Amino acid sequence: MFTRNVMMAGLLALLSVGGMWNSQAADRSGRTDGYGFGQAATDRDMQKWNIDVTPTGEGLPPGSGTAKQGAAVFAAHCVSCHGPNGQEGPMDRLVGGIGTLSSPKPVKTIGSYWPYATTLYDYVHRAMPFSAPQSLSPDEVYSVVAWLLHQNGIIAEDVVVDAGSLPKIQMPNRHGFVPDPRPDVPKN
Secondary structure, X not given: OHHHHHHHHHHHHHHHHHHHHHHHHHHHHOOOOOOOOOOOOOHHHHHHHOOOOOXXXXXXXXXXXXXXXXXXXXXXXXXXXXXXXOOOOOOOOOXXXXXXXXXXXXXXXXXXXXXXXXXXXXXXXXXXXXXXXXXXXXXXXXXXXXXXXXXXXXXXXXXXXXXXXXXXXXXXXXXXXXXXXXXXOOOX
């Protein structure tokens, strides 16, 4: 009985001290979240995260690149994961597969599956290379995008890819997705 009372008293003391610490920390920081750390994000903080690119090209930065320039960027930053031609792996295959989506073994690549070329810029910029995301310059991203589009037979090698031309590139699977609103999903 004595041990149980001592344990209960100790637990109450810990809870009281924890509650006082949280309220004191909140008072010092000016925050009302009770934890006393962090700060509200400023517009400048948020701008650093505003890196998305829409299918229309909104959000694409200035810069440009060609497939020839992209070959060097791909060789320097992408080969170890995707192979020299974008097909060998060990990570996702990026090239080929056009015309296989309706087959029993579809090959989903940039050329066969992706509906918008701008999504390719968005993804490469945001997430690649895997070991150092967002480390490529806009020119390097445009160049590797051009190389990948050329490798998939979507653009010629000498096409300059930039914020004006990229949204106009028609991907082979451009109309392969169900538009919003989906006819099979009831409206609320």
